[in-house]
Each structure stands twice: as C-alpha cells, then as structure tokens.
Amino acid sequence: QSEKKVDLKLTSKITYISRLEDDYSLAILYSAADLVVVPSRMENLPQMATEAQSCGIPVAAFNCTGMPDAIEHLKTGYLANPYDTVDLANGISWILGNNEVKKELGKNARERALNLWSEEIIISKYEKIFNKLNQK
Numbered sequence: 001q002s003e004k005k006v007d008l009k010l011t012s013k014i015t016y017i018s019r020l021e022d023d024y025s026l027a028i029l030y031s032a033a034d035l036v037v038v039p040s041r042m043e044n045l046p047q048m049a050t051e052a053q054s055c056g057i058p059v060a061a062f063n064c065t066g067m068p069d070a071i072e073h074l075k076t077g078y079l080a081n082p083y084d085t086v087d088l089a090n091g092i093s094w095i096l097g098n099n100e101v102k103k104e105l106g107k108n109a110r111e112r113a114l115n116l117w118s119e120e121i122i123i124s125k126y127e128k129i130f131n132k133l134n135q136k
Contacts, residue, residue, distance in 0.1 A: 017029060026051065027051075027055055030051060030052050030054075030055035030057050031055045031056070031057070033052070033057050034057075034095075034096060034102060035057065035058055035059070035060060035092065035095050035096055035102070036048060036049065036052035036057050036058075036059045036060075037059070037060045037061070037088070037092060038059060038060070038061040038067070039061065039062065039088065040061065040062070040065070040067075041062065041064070041065075041083065042065055043065045043066050043067065044065060044066045045066050045069075045070075046061065046065075046066050046067055046069075046070045046071075049061060049067065049070040049071055049077075050070050050113065050117055052109070053070070053071075053076055053077070053109035053110065053112065053113045054109075054110070054113040054114075054117060055110070056106040056107065056109055056110035057106055057109065058076060058077040058078070058095050058102060058105035058106050058109055059071050059076070059077035059078075059109070060077055060078040060080065060088060060091045060092050060095060061077070061078075061079060061080070061088075062079070062080050062081070062082050062083060062084075062088065063079035063080060063081060063082055064082040064083070067079060072108070072112065075105070075108050075112075076105055076108045076109040076112050077091075077095070077105060077109065078091030078092070078094060078095060079091075
C-alpha cells in the first residue's frame with residue numbers, strides 16, 4: 001500500500017500507518033500512542049476503543065451508539081457531545097494538554113479493561129451462560 005498524502009494543516013506530527021495484520025503489531029502501535037480518537041457516528045461495539053484501553057491508552061469519541069459502553073467519560077477518556085467536532089477537539093486537547101490527566105486516564109482505562117474484558121472475565125461469563133443453558 002502506498003502512503004497517503006493529505007495536507008491537514010496541523011501543527012502536530014501525524015504518521016500514517018497502513019493495515020496491520022497481527023495482534024502483536026497492533027498492541028505495539030496502540031501502546032506507542034498518546035491517545036486514540038474514534039470519531040465514528042455508528043458503532044455498536046467500538047473494538048478500536050476497547051483495544052486501545054486494554055493497552056492503557058485513553059480514548060476520545062462521540063457520546064453515541066456503543067461508545068459509552070466502552071469509555072467512561074473523564075475517567076478512561078472523553079465522550080464529546082454527539083457529532084460536536086468542537087467538543088471532540090476540546091476533549092482531545094484536554095487529554096493531550098496535561099500529562100497527569102493522560103497518565104491517569106490511561107491507568108484507569110487499563111484497569112477497566114482488565115475488569116471487563118480480560119480473558120478470565122470473558123471465560124467466566126461464558127461459563128455462567130453455558131451452565132445456565134445446560135441446566136434447562
């Protein structure tokens with residue numbers, strides 16, 4: 001794939017990363033980020049948001065569809081008013097503008113991910129469902 005050339009007129013450095021084919025590379029990429037922005041308008045289960053938080057990275061997104069299930073506003077990231085790009089930009093600035101906030105959000109995101117989406121938690125939930133169905 002060729003590198004995309006887009007002039008966004010931003011003062012921050014942006015690096016385009018093409019498609020990643022394995023979980024290890026994806027985890028390294030997430031872990032290298034300061035923030036993940038998921039500006040989706042329709043997203044049932046925001047996999048990118050859950051994966052980023054599992055790597056201890058805060059997420060900024062719109063407060064709509066499945067995003068509130070993945071992100072705790074001001075605790076693991078920022079949920080902007082739906083489709084309000086100015087509010088989303090404010091959330092991005094709030095996270096990136098304060099290293100202590102960014103660090104705390106990342107810590108909270110990782111803890112939440114472990115408590116909700118770790119392998120052990122998911123296996124336990126499936127076992128409960130299986131056992132319940134098996135009793136019928």
